[in-house]
Amino acid sequence: MSAEQPPAPSAEAGTAPRPVLEVTGLEVRYGRRRLPVLRGVSLDVGPGETLGLIGETGSGKSTFARAVLGLVPAAAGSVVIDGEETRGHSRRQWRRLRRSGVVQYVFQDPLRSLDPDRTVAESLTEPLLVRGVTAAEAAERARAFLDQVRLSAELLDRLPGELSGGQRQRVAVARALVTEPRLVILDEPVSALDSANRVQILEILKDLRARGTALVLISHDLGSVVGVADRTAVLYQGELVESGPSADVVNRPRHAYTRLLVSSAPTLHGARADRAGREALRAQLTDLSH
Numbered sequence: 001m002s003a004e005q006p007p008a009p010s011a012e013a014g015t016a017p018r019p020v021l022e023v024t025g026l027e028v029r030y031g032r033r034r035l036p037v038l039r040g041v042s043l044d045v046g047p048g049e050t051l052g053l054i055g056e057t058g059s060g061k062s063t064f065a066r067a068v069l070g071l072v073p074a075a076a077g078s079v080v081i082d083g084e085e086t087r088g089h090s091r092r093q094w095r096r097l098r099r100s101g102v103v104q105y106v107f108q109d110p111l112r113s114l115d116p117d118r119t120v121a122e123s124l125t126e127p128l129l130v131r132g133v134t135a136a137e138a139a140e141r142a143r144a145f146l147d148q149v150r151l152s153a154e155l156l157d158r159l160p161g162e163l164s165g166g167q168r169q170r171v172a173v174a175r176a177l178v179t180e181p182r183l184v185i186l187d188e189p190v191s192a193l194d195s196a197n198r199v200q201i202l203e204i205l206k207d208l209r210a211r212g213t214a215l216v217l218i219s220h221d222l223g224s225v226v227g228v229a230d231r232t233a234v235l236y237q238g239e240l241v242e243s244g245p246s247a248d249v250v251n252r253p254r255h256a257y258t259r260l261l262v263s264s265a266p267t268l269h270g271a272r273a274d275r276a277g278r279e280a281l282r283a284q285l286t287d288l289s290h
C-alpha cells in the first residue's frame, strides 16, 4: 500500500471490514409449482470469519450453497461476493466468478470435488496452471497446501481411489484453498468421516481463520460446528430462525428448533435434554409451524 492511500478499514478502528459474502433477502424456488425452498435469507460473513449454517435435512442448506455459487438461480434477493453484486448475472458471468478462484466449495463427497483420473498433484496444480502460475510454482504451492491439511507429500502421485475417505476430503479442502480464495463454502465436509478425521478437518478449518479466508460451514450437526464457527445461523424450513455468536446460540437459544438441536446434540456437554424434554420441544415446534 502506498503512503497516499487511506488505511484499510479495520475492526480495531471500529469500522467493520466489508463482508466477503453478503446475502440479502435470498429466495429460491424449485419445480414447476415454484415452491419456495429458501425465503428471505439474509446473512453476511466477514474476512477470516467462520459462519456455521445448521439445519435438518431438507431445510435448504445445500440450496443456499448452490445459490451462493450461482448453481441455482435466486428468485429474489441479492448475493454479493467480495464486493461483486451477482444479481442478474448470466451463466457466463457466474462461471467466470467461480473460475476466478474468489469463491471455492467443498462437498460432502470428495469424489464430487476431485477428478478420479487426476493424481493429487494434478488436482492441486490444475487450478493454478489455468490461472497462469508457472509449473514450478504450482508444484511448490501444491506441496505447501498438502502440508497445511496435514498430508504427506508422498501422496502427490496417488489417484483419489488410492486414498482413504479422510485423506480424500483433505485433498478436496487443499484444492479449494490452493487459489487462496476469499470465501470457501463447505457443504457437510465432515459428515461422511469417522470422528478422528472429523476432528482433524475441523482443526484444519480453524487454522484458516488466520489466513483471512471466510468460511461457510454447512452441517446438520450443531455439535460439530459450534466449536469452529464464530457465528452460527440456524435454517428451519427454508428460513433463518436464529443467528448469532455460536456461544449464544448454544447457551441462549431463542427459537424452539434451536433449543431442540441443542438439547439433542450429544457433544454439547450439559446441554443434552432427556427424552421427555426433547418431546416437549418437538411439540412446541409443531405448534409453531401450524
Ligand SMILES: Nc1ncnc2c1ncn2[C@@H]1O[C@H](COP(=O)(O)OP(=O)(O)OP(=O)(O)O)[C@@H](O)[C@H]1O
Pocket (backbone or CB within 6 Å): 030, 031, 037, 055, 056, 057, 058, 059, 060, 061, 062, 063, 064, 220
Ligand atoms: N433440484 C430440485 N428440484 C426440486 N426440489 C428440490 C431440488 N433440490 C432440492 N429440492 C428440495 O428442496 C428442499 C431443500 O433441499 P436441500 O438439498 O437444500 O436441503 P438440505 O438442508 O441441504 O438437506 P440435506 O441435509 O438432506 O442435504 C428439499 O425439500 C428438497 O427436496
